[in-house]
Amino acid sequence: MSSYDVVVVGSGPNGLSAAITMAREGRSVVVLEAKDEIGGGAKSAELTLPGFIHDPFSAVHPLGIGSPFFRTLPLADHGLEWIHPPVPLAHPLDDAPTVMLERSIQATGAAMGADAAAYRKLAEPFVSEWDRLAADALGPLRVPRHPILLSRFGFKALQSAHGFAERTFQTEPTRALFAGIAAHATVPLTKAATAAFGLILLTAGHAVGWPIARGGSGAITQALASYLRSLGGTIVTGRRVRSFHELPAARAVLLDITPRQLIEIGGTDLPSSYRRRLERFQYGPGVFKIDWALSQPIPWKDPECARAGTLHLGGTLQEIAEATQRVWVGKPPQNPYVLLAQPSLFDSTRVPEGKHTAWAYCHVPHGSTADMTEKIEAQVERYA
Numbered sequence: 001m002s003s004y005d006v007v008v009v010g011s012g013p014n015g016l017s018a019a020i021t022m023a024r025e026g027r028s029v030v031v032l033e034a035k036d037e038i039g040g041g042a043k044s045a046e047l048t049l050p051g052f053i054h055d056p057f058s059a060v061h062p063l064g065i066g067s068p069f070f071r072t073l074p075l076a077d078h079g080l081e082w083i084h085p086p087v088p089l090a091h092p093l094d095d096a097p098t099v100m101l102e103r104s105i106q107a108t109g110a111a112m113g114a115d116a117a118a119y120r121k122l123a124e125p126f127v128s129e130w131d132r133l134a135a136d137a138l139g140p141l142r143v144p145r146h147p148i149l150l151s152r153f154g155f156k157a158l159q160s161a162h163g164f165a166e167r168t169f170q171t172e173p174t175r176a177l178f179a180g181i182a183a184h185a186t187v188p189l190t191k192a193a194t195a196a197f198g199l200i201l202l203t204a205g206h207a208v209g210w211p212i213a214r215g216g217s218g219a220i221t222q223a224l225a226s227y228l229r230s231l232g233g234t235i236v237t238g239r240r241v242r243s244f245h246e247l248p249a250a251r252a253v254l255l256d257i258t259p260r261q262l263i264e265i266g267g268t269d270l271p272s273s274y275r276r277r278l279e280r281f282q283y284g285p286g287v288f289k290i291d292w293a294l295s296q297p298i299p300w301k302d303p304e305c306a307r308a309g310t311l312h313l314g315g316t317l318q319e320i321a322e323a324t325q326r327v328w329v330g331k332p333p334q335n336p337y338v339l340l341a342q343p344s345l346f347d348s349t350r351v352p353e354g355k356h357t358a359w360a361y362c363h364v365p366h367g368s369t370a371d372m373t374e375k376i377e378a379q380v381e382r383y384a
Contacts, residue, residue, distance in 0.1 A: 010256030012040025044216025
């Protein structure tokens with residue numbers, strides 16, 4: 001076709017989701033991808049040794065399985081299978097037992113001692129209302145459909161993660177668990193509204209889990225692409241768009257790209273005031289990531305850690321807060337907060353028989369060239 005109802009530039013999960021939305025309404029859609037492979041941040045590849053499948057970017061997906069939009073799609077019919085580790089998250093500590101985010105609220109709270117009642121009081125109302133909460137909190141900006149629920153959530157979510165953890169919990173292990181979850185946001189834990197990240201991911205852990213995709217995150221992309229094609233959508237790879245004038249004729253153009261890329265493509269076609277706003281956009285912190293091909297699983301000091309798909313290695317609330325603050329002011333952390341996943345314990349399709357994979361990353365300042373290998377591995381060795 002020489003023209004379409006909709007052209008989507010970029011084939012990440014957001015671009016493919018936008019294309020699916022249009023195609024389900026009967027619109028003709030084409031997705032243009034600059035790379036030879038679709039997926040953006042949701043891919044899988046042999047990054048280390050032959051036969052070891054790694055996720056270069058996204059890997060654990062509580063907000064994938066919990067997405068109100070994804071839950072309307074027949075992705076299982078197109079090959080997507082979610083795998084749930086027995087425990088979504090483990091947070092080991094130096095001088096206390098590992099604190100675990102179990103699927104069960106009761107099981108999680110039972111190991112929290114003095115914080116058991118406070119944890120159940122916090123989690124139960126939101127977990128029981130996950131579908132309604134997710135529809136408002138994760139949906140488009142609009143008048144909320146469930147304003148009372150969202151206001152109860154917002155009262156807590158608008159607080160800083162650091163202050164919320166100290167006010168809500170009495171013990172350091174529970175505070176550390178919440179801090180590690182909130183620190184996914186790459187924002188200092190002392191800033192307002194950082195509690196929101198901890199609350200959403202904590203609630204998702206109980207309501208829908210923190211799963212991985214069988215075979216790697218690329219399976220999510222392939223399922224989205226398969227469903228889009230079944231609706232009549234077209235995907236073109238190796239098609240880098242350098243100007244709006246290179247696009248096919250269309251009634252609408254949707255862009256799954258970054259502000260910097262939009263400046264390049266839009267050029268003088270963009271209103272000058274909007275272009276200036278894009279030029280002022282400040283990119284957030286980056287990550288330093290390591291992928292390992294392993295002869296055996298990581299031998300954690302606490303064997304319970306082998307039940308978890310994800311581990312947070314960063315110590316106490318205060319340690320994690322200090323690490324996130326250093327990154328925010330442009331300094332690589334001395335004792336980084338490390339996020340680690342061990343998918344091959346639960347998905348043998350990613351590795352040769354008897355072998356294993358793991359990856360870990362920490363946040364670093366935007367544009368940082370610091371080599372964090374030794375510091376990340378020191379945090380792993382701290383608990384292994």
